Amino acid sequence: MPSLEAVHLTKRYGSFVALDDANFRFEGAGAIGYLGPNGAGKTTTLKLMTALGSPTFGRGLLNGVDVQTDAKRALWDVGSVIESPEPYPWQTGQKTLEMVAELRGMPRRDAARRIVELARALDLPPLDRKTGRLSKGQRQRIVIAAALLSDPSIIILDEPTSGLDPAERVAIRNILLELKKDRLILMSSHLLSEVTEVCDRAIFINHGKILLNDTVEAISKRAVDMEVDVEFASPMAAADLGPKIAELVRSIKSLSATKLRIDYGGGQEKRAEILRRCVAAGPVVSFASATLTLEEAYLQLMGSSNAGPNPLARD
Amino acid sequence: MIRDWDQFLVSLKTQVRSYLYTYRFWVILGIMLAVGGGISIAFTIKGVAWVHSNFGQNAADYVGGELGFISFLAIVTGAFFGGDAISTDFGTKTGYYMLAQPVRRKVLLAGRYAAALLVSVGMFAIFYLFAIYGGTYFYSFGSIPWANLGLSFLFGALLVAGILSFAFALSATSRSPAIGLVLTIIVLLVVFNIADGLVARFAGSQYVVYSILYASNIVSTVITDGLSASNPALWVGLVIMAAYTVLFLAISLILYQREET
Numbered sequence: 108m109p110s111l112e113a114v115h116l117t118k119r120y121g122s123f124v125a126l127d128d129a130n131f132r133f134e135g136a137g138a139i140g141y142l143g144p145n146g147a148g149k150t151t152t153l154k155l156m157t158a159l160g161s162p163t164f165g166r167g168l169l170n171g172v173d174v175q176t177d178a179k180r181a182l183w184d185v186g187s188v189i190e191s192p193e194p195y196p197w198q199t200g201q202k203t204l205e206m207v208a209e210l211r212g213m214p215r216r217d218a219a220r221r222i223v224e225l226a227r228a229l230d231l232p233p234l235d236r237k238t239g240r241l242s243k244g245q246r247q248r249i250v251i252a253a254a255l256l257s258d259p260s261i262i263i264l265d266e267p268t269s270g271l272d273p274a275e276r277v278a279i280r281n282i283l284l285e286l287k288k289d290r291l292i293l294m295s296s297h298l299l300s301e302v303t304e305v306c307d308r309a310i311f312i313n314h315g316k317i318l319l320n321d322t323v324e325a326i327s328k329r330a331v332d333m334e335v336d337v338e339f340a341s342p343m344a345a346a347d348l349g350p351k352i353a354e355l356v357r358s359i360k361s362l363s364a365t366k367l368r369i370d371y372g373g374g375q376e377k378r379a380e381i382l383r384r385c386v387a388a389g390p391v392v393s394f395a396s397a398t399l400t401l402e403e404a405y406l407q408l409m410g411s412s413n414a415g416p417n418p419l420a421r422d
Numbered sequence: 423m424i425r426d427w428d429q430f431l432v433s434l435k436t437q438v439r440s441y442l443y444t445y446r447f448w449v450i451l452g453i454m455l456a457v458g459g460g461i462s463i464a465f466t467i468k469g470v471a472w473v474h475s476n477f478g479q480n481a482a483d484y485v486g487g488e489l490g491f492i493s494f495l496a497i498v499t500g501a502f503f504g505g506d507a508i509s510t511d512f513g514t515k516t517g518y519y520m521l522a523q524p525v526r527r528k529v530l531l532a533g534r535y536a537a538a539l540l541v542s543v544g545m546f547a548i549f550y551l552f553a554i555y556g557g558t559y560f561y562s563f564g565s566i567p568w569a570n571l572g573l574s575f576l577f578g579a580l581l582v583a584g585i586l587s588f589a590f591a592l593s594a595t596s597r598s599p600a601i602g603l604v605l606t607i608i609v610l611l612v613v614f615n616i617a618d619g620l621v622a623r624f625a626g627s628q629y630v631v632y633s634i635l636y637a638s639n640i641v642s643t644v645i646t647d648g649l650s651a652s653n654p655a656l657w658v659g660l661v662i663m664a665a666y667t668v669l670f671l672a673i674s675l676i677l678y679q680r681e682e683t
Contacts, residue, residue: 154682154683157522159517159518159520159522159682160682160683161680161682163568163630178524178526179423179524179525179526180423180524181524182522182523182524183423183524185524187522189518189522190515190518191513191515191518192516192517192519192522192683193514193515193516193518193629194516194519194520195436195440197439197440197444198443200438206432206436209428209432209525210424210429210523210524211424211523211524211609212423212424212428238665247655250519253519280453306472348676364500
């Protein structure tokens with residue numbers, strides 16, 4: 108069963124802390140999204156996990172093998188795309204993939220068959236063309252193909268769809284959805300919709316610190332316990348309802364002429380009282396927990412990590 | 423899991439291909455052919471009598487004289503083939519591709535070094551072939567001191583190994599692929615030449631033992647003087663060249679293993 112673990116992983120550049128005591132462990136198949144703004148520490152983490160950098164403290168383990176002390180064995184069953192790697196520009200796509208196959212000890216026949224499979228699945232550019240003459244997106248697809256070539260059990264991807272057009276993104280996303288059924292994928296991305304669609308879990312990181320590590324579903328649920336969406340049969344302004352429930356809520360926001368989002372901070376009794384007062388204020392069509400997209404959770408978390416305690420963190 | 427040896431061969435093969443697919447191989451080949459071929463053609467035009475009056479009646483003197491260019495060619499060859507061996511991984515995004523593969527960096531480095539040495543010695547051999555042609559044409563095949571020439575070739579290979587190690591180490595100090603190449607040429611051709619001259623003049627030639635240029639003299643003197651060659655003595659030259667090979671290769675390896683993308 109594939110496993111991936113960071114133990115007190117820390118990276119400092121002088122006084123700057125790029126990664127501060129990161130800890131996580133994942134085992135078994137699935138996909139984990141690694142989210143954070145630019146400079147948050149995402150790529151640093153992925154570099155440390157793939158032996159492209161060495162930690163100041165702590166260690167990274169891939170399938171139980173320490174990346175720093177035995178990189179060859181640790182990376183043996185791992186395919187990765189970190190930053191936007193550039194294969195040798197003088198090599199053709201075919202030779203680029205064959206070289207990786209040779210370095211990974213794949214039998215020639217298996218490699219040839221796999222290259223054909225990947226060329227079809229990823230719609231690779233003509234493989235007899237030198238990679239230096241390919242577009243960024245075409246090169247990125249060659250690099251992704253190289254990462255998947257040996258059919259590794261762990262796949263580490265740093266913004267894998269960056270530079271790809273929408274159709275290429277869909278193709279990669281579909282492949283990831285297929286792969287995550289029996290492989291472990293750790294991927295950073297700026298595209299929260301992509302993470303929502305592909306990943307089962309998400310890690311939020313900012314200023315080098317991991318803020319949250321949970322399932323995508325749970326992250327949304329944490330926020331829904333704090334807000335309700337109320338829909339009235341007739342128009343209802345936030346200013347009209349506000350005075351009636353003021354002491355119970357933190358804020359009221361109009362979503363439409365008839366729909367309001369009430370942030371009450373959680374609590375069943377408070378929620379029941381808000382419902383009672385809303386019904387008294389006008390005919391209520393629906394009263395339900397607010398749904399929060401991963402994007403909204405991300406924005407909440409990143410906003411607060413710059414200015415205060417984490418509203419999504421569990422007590 | 424694949425053996426280090428097999429990965430070494432992949433690294434070697436890839437590096438040799440990289441030379442063949444880039445201009446540098448053809449530039450060096452051009453220099454070798456121009457210098458070696460130019461000398462041979464010029465001397466052939468001048469004629470046997472001219473060669474004998476300038477190089478003497480001895481084939482060893484002629485071959486040794488022609489191979490006097492060898493340190494210059496070794497420096498250019500070493501700089502071109504070794505000057506970007508390490509920086510290429512960090513100055514471009516190739517490192518993100520190669521270094522994330524399950525291969526030890528020392529294995530990658532060893533493959534690249536072996537490839538650079540192989541190609542450099544191959545280039546070197548071209549120059550020796552021209553020297554042999556001249557020795558045969560102007561003197562006779564039998565008059566060439568074959569044993570000494572063989573030793574000279576081995577010493578030349580060691581000289582190239584030392585210069586390649588030096589170039590590898592310089593290439594590990596910068597992220598720019600051009601820096602290692604330019605620095606190797608400037609340091610060995612200009613700085614060492616000036617420093618060696620000053621040290622030899624004011625302190626004595628016995629103090630120039632830090633210089634691989636000084637050591638490189640044995641590549642040609644062994645042909646004319648055999649095992650009794652001096653300035654430097656063969657063993658001194660060999661120790662200097664071996665020390666450059668080992669010391670700077672070790673520095674390259676340490677820097678390469680510590681370097682981060």
